[in-house]
Amino acid sequence: MKYFRDEFDSFLDLNKDENDTLIKLRKKSFENFMETGLPTSKWEDWQFTNFSSLNAGDFRLSSANDVIKPPGIVPGQIPHSHLLLIINGHYQPGLSKLPKNVTISSGADHYFSHPEFYSHKNMESKWSKGLNPFYSLNTSMMNSGICVQVEENTVLSNPIQIIYLTTAIQNEIMNHPRFVFELGNNSKATFVEHYIGSTSIGYFNNCVTLVELGQNSFMDHIRIQEETSGSHHVANSFYGLSQGSTLNVNNTSIGSSLYRHNINLKFCDANSSANYNALSLVDNEQHHDQRIIVEHSSDSCQSNQLFKYILSDESSGVFNGKVIVEEHTRQTDANQSNKNLVLSPSALMNANPQLEIYAEDVKCSHGSTTGQIDPEALFYLKSRGLSHKKSMELIMNGFISDISELVNDKHISEYLNKIASQQLQKIMK
Amino acid sequence: MLEIKNLHAGVKGKAILNGLNLKVNPGELHAIMGRNGSGKSTLANIITGRDDYDIISGKIEFNGIDLNEMAPEDRALEGIFMSFQYPVVIPGVNNTYFLRAALNAQLKHFGKKEINAADFMRLIREKLKLVNMDEKYLSRAVNDGFSGGEKKRNEILQMLTLEPKLSILDETDSGLDIDALKIVAKGVNDFRDSTRSFIAITHYQRLLEYMEPDFIHILIDGKIVKSGDISLAQEVEKKGYSWLES
Ligand SMILES: Nc1ncnc2c1ncn2[C@@H]1O[C@H](COP(=O)(O)OP(=O)(O)OP(=O)(O)O)[C@@H](O)[C@H]1O
Numbered sequence A: 001m002k003y004f005r006d007e008f009d010s011f012l013d014l015n016k017d018e019n020d021t022l023i024k025l026r027k028k029s030f031e032n033f034m035e036t037g038l039p040t041s042k043w044e045d046w047q048f049t050n051f052s053s054l055n056a057g058d059f060r061l062s063s064a065n066d067v068i069k070p071p072g073i074v075p076g077q078i079p080h081s082h083l084l085l086i087i088n089g090h091y092q093p094g095l096s097k098l099p100k101n102v103t104i105s106s107g108a109d110h111y112f113s114h115p116e117f118y119s120h121k122n123m124e125s126k127w128s129k130g131l132n133p134f135y136s137l138n139t140s141m142m143n144s145g146i147c148v149q150v151e152e153n154t155v156l157s158n159p160i161q162i163i164y165l166t167t168a169i170q171n172e173i174m175n176h177p178r179f180v181f182e183l184g185n186n187s188k189a190t191f192v193e194h195y196i197g198s199t200s201i202g203y204f205n206n207c208v209t210l211v212e213l214g215q216n217s218f219m220d221h222i223r224i225q226e227e228t229s230g231s232h233h234v235a236n237s238f239y240g241l242s243q244g245s246t247l248n249v250n251n252t253s254i255g256s257s258l259y260r261h262n263i264n265l266k267f268c269d270a271n272s273s274a275n276y277n278a279l280s281l282v283d284n285e286q287h288h289d290q291r292i293i294v295e296h297s298s299d300s301c302q303s304n305q306l307f308k309y310i311l312s313d314e315s316s317g318v319f320n321g322k323v324i325v326e327e328h329t330r331q332t333d334a335n336q337s338n339k340n341l342v343l344s345p346s347a348l349m350n351a352n353p354q355l356e357i358y359a360e361d362v363k364c365s366h367g368s369t370t371g372q373i374d375p376e377a378l379f380y381l382k383s384r385g386l387s388h389k390k391s392m393e394l395i396m397n398g399f400i401s402d403i404s405e406l407v408n409d410k411h412i413s414e415y416l417n418k419i420a421s422q423q424l425q426k427i428m429k
Numbered sequence B: 001m002l003e004i005k006n007l008h009a010g011v012k013g014k015a016i017l018n019g020l021n022l023k024v025n026p027g028e029l030h031a032i033m034g035r036n037g038s039g040k041s042t043l044a045n046i047i048t049g050r051d052d053y054d055i056i057s058g059k060i061e062f063n064g065i066d067l068n069e070m071a072p073e074d075r076a077l078e079g080i081f082m083s084f085q086y087p088v089v090i091p092g093v094n095n096t097y098f099l100r101a102a103l104n105a106q107l108k109h110f111g112k113k114e115i116n117a118a119d120f121m122r123l124i125r126e127k128l129k130l131v132n133m134d135e136k137y138l139s140r141a142v143n144d145g146f147s148g149g150e151k152k153r154n155e156i157l158q159m160l161t162l163e164p165k166l167s168i169l170d171e172t173d174s175g176l177d178i179d180a181l182k183i184v185a186k187g188v189n190d191f192r193d194s195t196r197s198f199i200a201i202t203h204y205q206r207l208l209e210y211m212e213p214d215f216i217h218i219l220i221d222g223k224i225v226k227s228g229d230i231s232l233a234q235e236v237e238k239k240g241y242s243w244l245e246s
């Protein structure tokens, strides 16, 4: 734990020129973090994930030494997307031309223009259920990330892809990126938030992403987590939906030895809909823990969640999903489904889908199943001459096929299919 | 083609087939009848190599190859096919993709060039006509949302596409309406020639009226107790099985 204090102190030292209110916010957040420390297994909603490796670790906040030249070929780049590249926490400007009506700003600049996204009070009141030590830690040392704003009445034909690459580091680093994606009223855009690691040295990314959808806007958000197997990835994502907006999320996670993701989704106004599909494909001793809270606080909103895991070897997964339908809301339609395929007897899945309904006018469904490869299906395919490997591949690809249904961009779909089938090949062994 | 000698076999350690003998020559169609639970599907599963189904003693040879220890996929590549009594739904696996993969596995096995998607579509459309199936079934997941009869037709579609040497039809007639039965029987009959063999498991003599079997075998307690021609099926239809019990 001690390294957090050391790193925070030297961070403040290096950033003495920062605005006072921002420094105050950082200090306050750091105090909050130190007060509680990292979550332990005794905490409700955190009991299945062990952060002792973060406690014992010694991660240095990424510094100017970690600035490197962008590689000739950027890994993970999706054709026809506008690329925003951040390497080891350092933004690489000038790599791509952004479309008209899209502005980006980074850290402090964004903070000054939009303090409401950062103030603890604001966040507390809007996301009382979503704040936690990792959020505080991120605020105290947020050192990277980017804010992308799409103006009103703008339709973007090509996705904006943010690649957050960790590569060629010399020792164990940590980063606390803060992303804000703001979509103006009546606008339509696709955002790809993409984490990639390429290094044999361990690292820790502690990310916070705030997504705001304006009225009648339409967003596809694709989150891809391809960190290295030796990394830690913790994330807090917040989605706020205004009146009449539509959100489609595809969240594909294959990397990290320790992955914890808190997802908070809130219908701030009526007539909106959100579809959230998530896929985790893990092997060895990977641990993937995802928790989603969907708050139906407005009328006539619809949410659909589908979380799928395939687990092999000694890997483990956690799904903790909660749908809250608040008092006096009407015409809520909420569905939650979690399906898990366990390939090895030592792999473990913990699933806990929950509904908290305080209103009458509600249509809800939820469920969770965990099972193995259906031996009948396997025999059926083999009896048609397909090898064991090919049959397994078909069944697993079939199992995950509905996850990618929400992705509208062909190139993104292709990319997701590619990494999913590569990962399936790997975890099947 | 297929030679089974004094076969004792079972599932999960339980003996079900008790000294079964059967010889199927190229071009022949053998019908197997017998009560529920007499071991008909077990025989089909043993021939196709399903897990958990084990040979205790005896021998099964297919074109001179000992099938014991041979993986089900290799048996399929050698030309053994089963139309399942209960075809399984495989969620998310596209029917067309699956069937082309199966055909390509076979082509590859015989050192032939794989078939591309366009050629396969042409081929499969021809086959669909033979079983009077709508093209829309191709875009669904394997057997997903298929009615009982549609599943059976899908099995025959697969048979006609993969062109096996030995086809085992496990109650393919059950659940088919009379028109579908005629279509399936015609599909099988047109597919019959001097090189292919069939084992048709059925409860009803009706199927045999359309298919003209060369032999009828009656299976009781895991053993063929009587073999004969079509008249045996007619007799069973009238009298049941008890007169055949020893
Ligand atoms: N996987 C299995 N596990 C346990 N018992 C089995 C299994 N498969 C078959 N059996 C048993 O073996 C016996 C023969 O079953 P089989 O399915 O071969 O009968 P069948 O002749 O095909 O019957 P039907 O006409 O009802 O299809 C039955 O008693 C059945 O319960």
Ligand SMILES: [Mg+2]
Binding pocket: B040, B041, B042, B085, B170
């Ligand atoms: Mg049977």
